């Protein structure tokens with residue numbers, strides 16, 4: 001009897017101050033908010049996100065976007081590396097539309113250094129990189145705006161080099 005009483009009071013001692021026995025799953029049982037249990041906040045009107053960019057159509061980009069970067073050796077070198085990584089698989093390392101992936105596309109990648117493509121406005125090339133065209137993917141998530149402009153500078157430089165080579 002005495003032993004039973006001692007056991008009850010021991011349990012009482014253990015359970016009441018700690019309250020939340022068993023302790024090992026305390027963290028597990030927190031009142032977590034499940035994804036989408038609460039609706040995401042709506043962006044207030046007339047505001048822009050601090051990070052990221054508002055969506056822009058190819059047409060708007062063509063008219064509105066102008067390259068803020070200068071064709072410095074640093075920007076051209078960065079643009080070249082980005083072009084060779086992201087664009088050359090389809091457009092070819094010299095932009096002539098002869099990359100290895102282009103063979104498997106329903107519509108081949110354009111030759112960027114000849115025909116009408118060589119005279120495209122900077123904003124159009126920027127818009128094409130941002131939005132993608134048909135089988136050309138969008139690079140909005142993988143290339144931040146300044147890298148897209150570096151690619152535009154590099155595309156311009158290979159177009160000029162191709163035009164100079166054709167003139168001789």
Ligand code: HEC
Nearest residue numbers: 086087090107108109110117125128129133134135136151
């Ligand atoms: C998966 C293959 C693929 C990749 C990678 C790709 N492109 Fe394209 N690109 C295409 C195809 C296909 C078209 C033609 C779309 C059409 O006919 O309307 C195109 C069209 C374009 C055009 C428009 C040409 C014109 O005359 O209208 C530009 C500019 C361009 N790409 C630039 C780039 C740049 C810069 C990159 C790298 C950031 C890139 N592309 C990566 C497949 C690709």
